Amino acid sequence: MQFERLSNNSAALIGCLAWIPLAVWILSCVNWTITGDIDVVTGIAGIAVALGLGYEAINPPVPQLAPLTVVAVFVTVLMFPFVRMAMEKKQLKNIDIEHLEKAYQSLGLRPDNVMAKFRIAKVLFDLGVCGHAVRIAESLMPQMPQRFFLDEHRMLRRWQMTHLEARLFSPIPCSDCHGMNAPGNIFCSHCGAPYLIYFAKGRVVGGRLGKKLVATWISFIAILIGIPAAKALPPALSVLSILLMMGVAIGMTFMAFRDTTGGVAK
Ligand SMILES: [Zn+2]
Structure with missing residues (x-):
C-alpha cells in the first residue's frame, strides 16, 4: 500500500516534469507556425501530439505505456536543439535574401x-x-x-x-x-531579369530541415505510442486507428521530404 502510493507519487512527479519540455515544444510549434517556418498542418499536428503526450504522462489511460511516454518525452528534448538550429539557419538565410534584394535595388538606381x-x-x-x-x-x-x-x-x-x-x-x-x-x-x-534572386530564394525555400525534423518526430511518436495505445481498443477500432496512424505518419514524412523546389522557385 505504502509502496504503491510512493510509486504513484513518483509517476505523478515524472508526469509533471514531462510537461516542462512539452510546454517549451508546444510554444515553439506555435511560434514556428506564426513565423511560417513550418506550415499550419505540421504545426497543429505537432501541438496535438505534444498535448496527447502530456495527457498520457500525467493521467495514463493505458498504464503499460508509461515507459514509452518517458522515451517519447526524452526524444522531444533531444530533438529540440536540432530543430531550433535548423530554424535559426533558415532565418539567417532570409536575412541574406533581404541583403541580396537591397543590393539589386541600389544597382537599379546606379547600374x-x-x-x-x-x-x-x-x-x-x-x-x-x-x-x-x-x-x-x-x-x-x-x-x-x-x-x-x-x-x-x-x-x-x-x-x-x-x-x-x-x-x-x-x-x-x-x-x-x-x-x-x-x-x-x-x-x-x-x-x-534578376534571376539570381529567384534562384537564391528557391534554395532557401528548399532548406526545410526544421519541418522535416518535426514531421519525423510526429511519425515517431505516432508509431511509438499510438500503435501500442490503439491495441487496448476493441479489435475493429484498434485496426482502424492503427491504419489511420500509419497513414498520418507516412503522409507527414512524405510531404516533408517531397522535393517541391526542383532548383528554381519564385
Ligand atoms: Zn530571363
Whole structure:
C-alpha cells in the first residue's frame, strides 16, 4: 500500500516534469507556425501530439505505456536543439535574401555601382551559389583596383582557394524566360531579369530541415505510442486507428521530404 502510493507519487512527479519540455515544444510549434517556418498542418499536428503526450504522462489511460511516454518525452528534448538550429539557419538565410534584394535595388538606381555588384557576389557565396559568386567577383576586379579595394581582392582570393565543385559553375536557368545563364551574369542575359534572386530564394525555400525534423518526430511518436495505445481498443477500432496512424505518419514524412523546389522557385 505504502509502496504503491510512493510509486504513484513518483509517476505523478515524472508526469509533471514531462510537461516542462512539452510546454517549451508546444510554444515553439506555435511560434514556428506564426513565423511560417513550418506550415499550419505540421504545426497543429505537432501541438496535438505534444498535448496527447502530456495527457498520457500525467493521467495514463493505458498504464503499460508509461515507459514509452518517458522515451517519447526524452526524444522531444533531444530533438529540440536540432530543430531550433535548423530554424535559426533558415532565418539567417532570409536575412541574406533581404541583403541580396537591397543590393539589386541600389544597382537599379546606379547600374555602374561596383560595390553593390560585389555585395551580390558576397551574399551569393554565403548562400552556397559559390561558382556564380566567384565569376561575378572576378568580372568586377578590373574596375576595382587593389589599392582601393584590398578587402575585396583578399576575399575573392580566399574564395578561389576553396575547392569548388564543377557543378557550382553550371549555368542557372532564368525563371522568367527559361534561358540559361553562364556564371558571371548578374541579370539574365536573355531578358534582363534578376534571376539570381529567384534562384537564391528557391534554395532557401528548399532548406526545410526544421519541418522535416518535426514531421519525423510526429511519425515517431505516432508509431511509438499510438500503435501500442490503439491495441487496448476493441479489435475493429484498434485496426482502424492503427491504419489511420500509419497513414498520418507516412503522409507527414512524405510531404516533408517531397522535393517541391526542383532548383528554381519564385
Ligand atoms: Zn530571363
